[in-house]
Amino acid sequence: MRAQTYLRELLKPFLDEYGLQWTAGTTLEPPRDKRFGDLATNMAFTLSKTAGKNPRQICQDMEQRLKLLGDPRLAMVETAGPGFLNFTLAPAFWQQGILVILEQGDLYGQSDLGGGRRVQVEFVSANPTGPLHIGHGRGAALGDSLARILRFMGHSVTTEYYLNDAGRQMRLLGASVLARYQELLGQHVVFPEDGYKGDYIRGLAQGLLDRDGERLAEWPEQEALDRAREYAMDRILAGIRQDLQDFRVEHQVWFSESDLIREGAVERTLEQLRMDGLAYDQDGALWFASTRYGDDKDRVLRKSDGSLTYLASDIAYHADKFARGFDLVVDIWGADHHGYVGRMKAAAQALGRVPEDLQVILVQLVNLLRAGEQIAMSTRAGEFETLADVCAEVGTDAARFIFLSRKSDSHLDFDLELVKRQTMDNPVYYVQYAHARIHSLLAKAAETGVDLLQPTPEILALLDGEADLELLKSLDQFGDVLVSASATLSPHHLSHYLLDLAGKLHRYYTTHPVLAAGSPELVQARLAMCRAVAQVLRSGLDLLGVAAPQKM
Incomplete structure (x- = not known):
């Protein structure tokens, strides 16, 4: 995040020169091949048309002007290909990140990116007809973690459970x-x-x-x-x-469907749709003209027998959401509701909002396994593993991390036996053990009389090896991962990042002695870096709703 911020500021004068701003198509990200530096931008392509120059020429001009600045944080800048600009930052820049992390602590990576934008996240919302099963658990972990991340990134978030207590x-x-x-x-x-x-x-x-x-x-x-x-x-x-x-899930609001109906909100919403010319009578039923907003056909709101459809209540419910002043409404549904998304997007537009004000996240099924054998589940037949039973067997930490380990619309295999093992094959153990391993190291340092000193730039300069810089660059990416997770409403980006960071820590630990590093200065430098890694692991796990134990 520091690297991104620094380079954006460095490049801003070039955008200002042409009256441009960063756009969605302007990238600044690590190149696929590390030989091309730490970060690369396609900014010249954005400027090309306005500047009346080809992208490569723009890159060469930018390269020369940046070199003239003589900024010691920028080790190298070079033009590549048809118009890419590659940057290599000095080791001192990455080493400085340790001081930032240790100083900011739990606030490291936090941002005001959301600007206080009001967001409602509605999730789980299971019919109260039986205990929660693991499918509900996946949606619960997703919604709760998403709310944590959005708040951390500066959004004002309300979490809600919609009680389908009618029908x-x-x-x-x-x-x-x-x-x-x-x-x-x-x-x-x-x-x-x-x-x-x-x-x-x-x-x-x-x-x-x-x-x-x-x-x-x-x-x-x-x-x-x-x-x-x-x-x-x-x-x-x-x-x-x-x-x-x-399961460490909080719903601030519990909203009742029966109350919505009893208080007349559904009838008022239907009448408003009728007055706006968006609902009409045909064949004894009341229809929503959803095709006006891209739906493949109009939808029934009230059947010919007088009973309301689910859609009627859902439109009234979303009208209530928007009336409460939310800028963004996020619904987390099971994947079997895929066909429902279009009509609810149409409903949002009928209520005077743009489609983007309603975001729907679909959650695929969980295949519950035991030692590789699938467990059959059917809620109505009573053949299912409840969320409570799964958590009692494997623990809340393991369940939450596994649920968040893949993109929500991907199928997920959850092997109960695997996640109970305290081995490196178990993803949650792998990440938690990295945190516990560092704390074990710090405890051993205390036992042997090694004091944890405030690191200085001179001491941190000793962290100049390839493995050191790899870890330091990973730490800097924490904020970028959170930006991506919040922008795409995808907490799995964070779990993937933590697995990668834990892997780097484990490899470093086995190849680079810390307490036996040699000089006292190098011991302090490596301890400081490990402390920074522990901080990021702890913060990341907390955003997933997973504990960061100091002993395992």
């Missing part, structure tokens, strides 16, 4: 629990065809019987169904809240 699935939950309740009373009942069959339903029925006794058997059917539904939903929701708390 057919809730009615099926009540019917399923009531049927098991009646079975406990010795009654012969026909279990609902699409009902929930897990053992937890029997547990809920027993709890209902323990609380209310046999009196529900004498109540009118609808009252008994409502009682069973409310009891089951309250119990399940309490479990969901506890599971999320144990």
Whole structure:
């Protein structure tokens, strides 16, 4: 991040000369081949048309002017290819990063990039019809980590859980629990065809019987169904809240769909769409004219039997979100909702927003394995591994890190046996052990009477080997990774970075003695660099919601 900032400032006068600014197409990044320096830019291509010169000529002009500056931080600048400018920074620049990290501590890498932009992240939002499973866990880790990163990068973030506590699935939950309740009373009942069959339903029925006794058997059917539904939903929701708390996930707002309907928000939204000419009646139903915004067909809002579709409630819900003043709304959904994205983007536009104000992140399924063998799961049949059970077996740290180890729209294999092993094959262990390894080193230093001194530029100058500079350059990239993760709403960039940094630390540790480095000055230099690595590992893990243990 320091390197990017420094070079942008160095190059800014050239942009100012032509009245230009950095654009999305202007890059400043490490070249694929390290022989071409630390960073390279295609800036000359951006300037070419305005300057009336070919990119290579512009690069050569820039190269000469930069060399004349004589900045000691810039070791080399050279023109390459048809118009790229390559930069090599002096070792002292990278060494200086250690002082910055140790001084800033937990604030290192933090940015005001978001400028206080108000963002809402809605995630998990599972129907309260059963315990959270590992698919919910992946979305929970993603949403929570994304909120942490966005806040760290200067956004004002609100996290929210949308309670789908109205509609057919809730009615099926009540019917399923009531049927098991009646079975406990010795009654012969026909279990609902699409009902929930897990053992937890029997547990809920027993709890209902323990609380209310046999009196529900004498109540009118609808009252008994409502009682069973409310009891089951309250119990399940309490479990969901506890599971999320144990998983280190915070939802600041719990928003109820039934409240939305009861307070008339859905009807008001539908009426507004009708007044705006965006909803119309046809064949006894109310339709949303979503094709005006690129959807492949118009969508039903109210069916001919008078019942509302999910879309009607969802549009009203998003109208409420935008009315609360959020600049950006982020929805995290299961991958099976892929076809729903277009109509919700259309809804955002119908509500007066641009499509980019609503970002949808799709989360692919998790294949749960045990020693390479897949575990079959079906929520309705009651055959699934709950998030609580998985965390009890492998730990919250392992579960969160594995969930965040791949891009959210990629399938994820989660092998329970692998993540329990304390070996370098286990990704979360690999990163956490790098942090613990450094703290073990610091403890040993204290035991042997080595004091941790404030490093000076003269001492840090000893870190001039290839492996030293590789680690130092990785530390500098922390801020760039966070910028990328926040801009693309992709926390997996951070987990990949931490794995890479941990790998560099492990390799360095095995090839470069620290306490036995030789001179006291070199010992201090290497200890300072290790402390900086530990700081970045700890900060990065915290943004993923993963602990950074000092002992393992």
